[in-house]
Amino acid sequence: MTTTPATSTPAAQLARFAAELKYSDIPETVVQKTEDLWVDWFGSAVAGHNARPVASITRFALAMGPQQGPSEVIGPQGATSSPYLAAMANAAASHVAEQDDVHNGSVFHPAAVVFPPAVAVAQALGKSGKDLLTACVAGYEVGIRVGEFLGRSHYKIFHTTGTAGTLASAAAVGHLLGLNAAQMLHAFGSAGTQSAGLWEFLRTAADSKQLHTAHAAGAGLMAAYLARDGFTGAADIFCGPQGMAAGMSTDSDPARLIDGLGTRWATAETSFKWHASCRHTHPAADALLQVMREHRLKVPDIAGVVTHVHQAAIDVLGPVVDPSTVHQSKFSMGTVLALAARHGFAGLTEFDNDYRAQDTMALRDKVSMVLDTEVDTAYPRRWIGKVTVTTTGGRTLHGRVDEPKGDPGNTLSREELTDKALRLGAFCKEVPAVQMQNAVHKLWKVRDWTRVETLLQAV
Amino acid sequence: MTTTPATSTPAAQLARFAAELKYSDIPETVVQKTEDLWVDWFGSAVAGHNARPVASITRFALAMGPQQGPSEVIGPQGATSSPYLAAMANAAASHVAEQDDVHNGSVFHPAAVVFPPAVAVAQALGKSGKDLLTACVAGYEVGIRVGEFLGRSHYKIFHTTGTAGTLASAAAVGHLLGLNAAQMLHAFGSAGTQSAGLWEFLRTAADSKQLHTAHAAGAGLMAAYLARDGFTGAADIFCGPQGMAAGMSTDSDPARLIDGLGTRWATAETSFKWHASCRHTHPAADALLQVMREHRLKVPDIAGVVTHVHQAAIDVLGPVVDPSTVHQSKFSMGTVLALAARHGFAGLTEFDNDYRAQDTMALRDKVSMVLDTEVDTAYPRRWIGKVTVTTTGGRTLHGRVDEPKGDPGNTLSREELTDKALRLGAFCKEVPAVQMQNAVHKLWKVRDWTRVETLLQAV
Known part of the structure; x- marks a missing residue:
């Protein structure tokens, strides 16, 4: 049996980085960005906790776990469980409002699969806020690079947040558990061999998206705990001849796994979501808003909108022609553009109130996608966002944005992030505004925490 | 959005079959075979429970679950937990001794991923022995057909017991939960989108095989519970354009999903394992024993053995040249043939005592594989097993078996099955012989049980 010496593989280098990352290695700007992502994540977790699919996963977790535990199940009930089951419930909650963050290059949503397992384990182990932030940066850096490594062919079939998410969770939890580089590599092997998540659910608006984040958080956490206990995994789960790339990609790029490790901070490249919809709709929505502003168009002026998009947008959004649920409507390019045009913004409330309003559906059906x-x-x-609008007056107008709102070059301020989190908290009607305000206020100070206590519940 | 009417797809037909199967539908010979498989499985679960990788998974399960629960964690400690975590621990235990059953056509090991979740849930719900048997037949029929559907290309990269296993577990648990056909289809969607398990771990003899069965049992069980709670899954997780076949196979065959449903009983096609090694080694081992018997060869007479094998044997066993652990040696064609030649049988004890003995390694290195x-x-x-033996005396002899021992045409008697189970129980030195005898005696009567109580622990 011949194997490449483990220390020289991209897998081994990535594992060493994840295991050995220190708070002091992380530039201050990246720490600040991580705090931004942290507060932004929390709003999504609170907003999502009582969505029907999330409530199902949480009921399962609470039924199968202990009655009480060291880890918070985020929600007004103040439930607790073991780290494993709390992580699953909170990961399900984080992804349902379609407001959690996204890394463009990997098409990966890190927050939903990094913060829930990291918080659950940090609470169980009494870790500090700095420990938590460091572990989460490890999770972001690993998950994003795995997503980039798996490539576009992977994303055509697989939900990268589910698949690469197992590695992100394992890295964050493994860091909190103090795994050394060799143990972290074993954790990667155990995480990667549980990597799963198929896009097929989109076709009938099924609930799998929340299951994918729950699964990734749980499987990655389990992989890290097992590695601490001496359980071994494949030495190269990424590039080995029967590993992830061999099974689930045709254009994988091993160099991406270690691209700029320690100098390039992928965490800081992560975008915030402004509209409450699939990220593939955002560039076109912002381009439509841009052209409407520039030419002072009103909704009745619009006769048609052609969005000029990338292939993945067509793959993910194409099947959604007549959305039958509010969640599915977030994957309908026409619905998102209609809500943005009508309200200036496609937020949670706009979706809930109006996704099947007559005016929304009328405008929706005037929107098409073409590959650009x-x-x-x-x-x-x-x-890039590009649209061509034809007006009822017969004009042809072009809209364009090079960075949709929320991207690093067009980011949200801390005030906007606070407002977004409070808006998400208010969307979940069971959490009093003052409780949410207190929690968000406290979360901004995470780096000063001597230990991670409950987030929503006052200690 | 266009979708094929759900009732006409193979997925929907398979789901309906799994949901609506009744005990009275199952031919008596198939029930008897299921009882055989049941007792055979139990031996493996007891033998495996204290293997190092299994103990890690069990520790994790007990730490993350409740202190006590309705479901037995099989072992002398008499631990219990919730169905989810007990199923994971027992599924890990069932696959490590390499003595659990196998279905040839699907290259799938059903027992390890069907009985553990079914028993855990039957204990929690107080189901009868007939309920349990019926649910397990549903699990076998589904898992085997999914394995056949995924095809040989899938098995080259993926461990089918892990991937198809999620569906097998979902079918068995879903049947016990009383899912209707529509709910079962949703459970299939949720199970299939968590389907995972890569062969890469074989290269370094890592522990993932046990994680794969634990994962399949847990993910399938969760999928079924979620479906009962209204959680939806993809309508066609098998054949949809972003489903399992699209992501994980290049030679899938949808007709296999429903091949002879209700008339062809795949359960009864399942083989018992005689040697305690990877099934790919058994045909050649039996062919070697055949030629040694026929020509009265002794070990010193053997100068070389060429095994004539199928490609999958080369894929799975090829990387294992110098096994460094007893578990890895079960994937070494040379080691298995050496132990069989030396002892007439490659059993658990033979592996443990002799897998790196000088004589074993000397003979091991005389064995090669060629594609036939x-x-x-x-x-x-x-x-089919075919070997060519060259003797130290210069002769060239051919050995052949058309059905290795344990296959349906060359099966084990109930006496042999009882002996095998007791031998497996004795291998685990912590379980007293009389306790194992009592348990096996009780297990043979499963169809008469009014409720499924603990298996190893006396009630």
Whole structure:
């Protein structure tokens, strides 16, 4: 049996980085960005906790776990459980409002699969806020690079947040558990061999998206705990001849796994979501808003909108023609553009109230997608928005944004992030505004915490 | 959005079958075979429970679950937990001794991923022995057909017991939970989108095989519970354009999903394992024993053995040249043939005592594999064993078996099955012989049980 010496593989280098990362290694700007992502994540977790699919996963977790535990199940009930089951419930909650963050180049939503397992374990182990932030940066850096490594062919079939998410969770939890580089590599093997998540659910608006984040958080956490206990995993789960790339990608790129490790901070490249919809709709929505602003168009002026998009947008959004649920409508390009045009913003409340309103559906059906070479070539590194609007007056107008709102070059301020989190908290009607305000206020100070206590519940 | 009417797809037909199967539908011979498989499984679960990788998974399960629960964690400690975590621990235990059953056509080990979740849930719900048997037949029929559907290309990269196993577990648990056909289809969607398990771990003899069965049992069980709670899954997780076949196979065959549903009983096609090693080694081991018997060869007479094998044997066993652990040695063609030649049988004790003995390694290194067209064409429906032995005296002799011991045409008697189970129980030195005898005696009467109580622990 011949194996490449483990220390020289990208897998081994990535594992060493994840295991040995220190708070002091992380530039201050990246720490600040991680705090931004942290507060932004919390709003999504609170907003999502009582959505029907999430409530199902939480009921399962609470039924199968202990009655009480060291880890918070985020929600007004103040439930607790073991780290494993709390992580699953909170990961399910984090992804349902379609407001959690996204990394463009990997088309990966890190927050939903990094913060829930990290918080659950940090609470159980009494870790500090700095420990938590460091572990989460490890999770972001690993998950994003695995997503980039798996490539566009992977994303055509697999939900990268589910698949690469197992590695992100394992890295964050493994860091909190103090795994050394060799143990972290075993954790990667155990996480990667549980990597799963197929896009097929989109076709009938099924609930799998929340299951994918729950699964990734739980499987990655389990992989890290097992590694601490001496359980071994494949030495190269990424590039080995029967590993992830062999099974689930045709354009994987091993160099991406270690691209700029320790100098390039992928965490800081992560975008915030402004509209409460699938990220593939955002560039076009912002481009439509841009052209409407520039030419002072009103909704009745719009006769048709052609969105010029990348192939993945067509793959993910194409099947959604007549959305039958509010969640599915977040994957309908027409619905998102209609809500943005009508309200200036496609937020949670706009979706809930109006996704099947007559005016929304009328405008929705005027929107089409075409593949655009410039946009597709720039993707996934850059998400360019381009639309062509024909007006009822017979004009043809072009809208364009080079960075949709929330991208690093067009980011949200801390005030906007606080407002977004409070808006998400208010969307979940069971959490009093003052409780949410206190929690968000406290969360901004995470780096000063001597130990991670409950987030929503006052200690 | 266009979708094929759900009732007409193979997925929907398979779900309906799994949901609506009744005990009275199952031919008596198939019930008897299921009882055989049941007792055979139990021996493996007891033998495996204290293997190092299994103990890690069990520790994790007990730490993350409740202190006590309705479901037995099989072992002398008499631990209990919730169905979810007990199923995971017992599924890990069932696959490690390499003595659990196998279905040839699907290259799938059903027992390890069907009985553990079914028993855990039956204990929690107080189901009868007939309920349990019926649910397990549903699990076997579904898992085997999913394995056949995924095909040989899938098995080259993926461990089918892990991947198809999620569906087998979901079917068995879903049947016990009383899911209707529509709910079962949702459970299939949730199970299939968590389907995972890569062969890469074999290269370094890592522990993932036990994680794969634990994962399949847990993920399938969760999928079924979620479906009962209204959680939806993809309508066609098998054949949809972003489903399992699209992501994980290049030679999938949808017709296999429903091949002879209700008339062809795949459960009864399942083989018992005689040698305690990877099934791919058994045909050649039996062919070697055959030629040694016929020509009265002794070990010193053997100068070389060429095994004529199917491609999957080369894929799975090829990387294992110098096994460094007893578990890895069960994937070494040379080690298995050496132990069989030396002892007439490659059992658990033979492996533990002798897998690195000088004489074993000397003979091991005289064994090679070559691809054989006849064997490869017959595979996986038939597992033909062919060897060519050259003797120290210069003779060239040919050995052949058309059905290795344990296959339906060359099966084990109930006496042999009882002996095998007791031998497996004795291998685990912590379980007293009389306790194991009592348990096996009780297990043979499963169809008469009014409720499924603990198996190893006396009630």
